Amino acid sequence: MLSFLDDLRQMNIAGVVLRLVLAMLFGGFIGYERGRKHRAAGFRTYMLVCIGAALTILIGQYQFTMYRGAWQALISHIDSDPDVARYGAQVVNGIGFLGAGTIILTGRKEVKGLTTAAGLWASACMGLAIGAGFYEGVILCVILIAVSMRALAWLETRIVERTRNINLFVEFGSMKQLGDIIASIKTLEVRILHIDIDTDSDKKSPSQNAVFYIRMLQPIPHEHLLSTVGALDCVQTIYEL
Numbered sequence: 532m533l534s535f536l537d538d539l540r541q542m543n544i545a546g547v548v549l550r551l552v553l554a555m556l557f558g559g560f561i562g563y564e565r566g567r568k569h570r571a572a573g574f575r576t577y578m579l580v581c582i583g584a585a586l587t588i589l590i591g592q593y594q595f596t597m598y599r600g601a602w603q604a605l606i607s608h609i610d611s612d613p614d615v616a617r618y619g620a621q622v623v624n625g626i627g628f629l630g631a632g633t634i635i636l637t638g639r640k641e642v643k644g645l646t647t648a649a650g651l652w653a654s655a656c657m658g659l660a661i662g663a664g665f666y667e668g669v670i671l672c673v674i675l676i677a678v679s680m681r682a683l684a685w686l687e688t689r690i691v692e693r694t695r696n697i698n699l700f701v702e703f704g705s706m707k708q709l710g711d712i713i714a715s716i717k718t719l720e721v722r723i724l725h726i727d728i729d730t731d732s733d734k735k736s737p738s739q740n741a742v743f744y745i746r747m748l749q750p751i752p753h754e755h756l757l758s759t760v761g762a763l764d765c766v767q768t769i770y771e772l
Contacts, residue, residue: 542596547589547668554585555675559683563690574687576649578679583653586660586672590619593665619659626655650680695747697756698772702740708765709741715760720749738767 539546558581562574630648653676660669701712709728716723725744745756753771761769 542589542592544667548671550585550589551582551668551671551675554581555679557581559679574690575679575683576645578683579646579649579653579676582672582675582679583649583656586653586656586668587619587623589668590656590660590663590665593660593668594663622655622659623652626652646680650676692753693750695750697745697747697753699743699745699757699760700740700768700770700772701743701760701766702738702768703763703765704738704767705765706739708763709739711763711765712743712760715763716743716745716756719751719756719759720747721751721756722746722748740768742772 539549555578558578559574561581562577630651634644634648653672657669657672657676660672703709703712706728713723713726722745723743724746727742727744729740729742747756757769757771760766
């Protein structure tokens with residue numbers, strides 16, 4: 532092992548800062564790759580989950596340190612050795628049900644609420660840290676989560692805008708007009724990977740809708756693709772997922 536990192540492996544301010552910052556950076560790194568592929572969970576979602584998970588481990592280490600130090604006299608008066616960490620584990624598991632309630636699949640086949648669910652999970656981890664008196668980690672984690680959800684929103688937008696994978700939700704008049712939409716898309720330097728036609732839509736509705744999964748062969752502004760397809764008379768609604 533690297534001996535010069537021994538001090539950073541201890542429960543000190545430098546070690547806590549390094550671990551949470553690395554969780555933020557590495558979680559965002561993984562989320563960046565997913566965001567480029569237009570997956571539902573992207574840059575900030577992975578970042579929040581990674582920060583929360585790192586903080587959970589730090590809470591356990593903090594409690595262990597206190598049991599061997601400041602809390603040792605109190606623990607000696609208790610017959611059994613308390614396992615406080617198991618309560619935190621139940622909170623982390625339980626918050627999953629609450630987070631799942633914020634995730635929905637819209638009628639346009641778009642997943643919403645993942646960042647909200649990740650924020651709830653990270654907030655639960657912060658609550659565990661506050662209950663344990665791990666104030667230093669909580670303060671730093673609040674700052675990092677705020678940066679992830681607010682200040683870095685523009686970076687996530689840039690990632691999405693520059694990706695070559697784009698999913699389009701298109702609402703049009705009838706199935707006879709699907710060929711015109713495909714022909715319009717193919718006039719650009721793109722490849723249609725898949726078309727998901729909504730066959731479960733209301734039969735009484737005069738319109739149809741479909742999701743086009745597209746791969747750009749050359750960098751093209753997403754607005755240009757949207758405006759090109761949206762200019763067709765048969766297109767009623769067009770939306771990037």
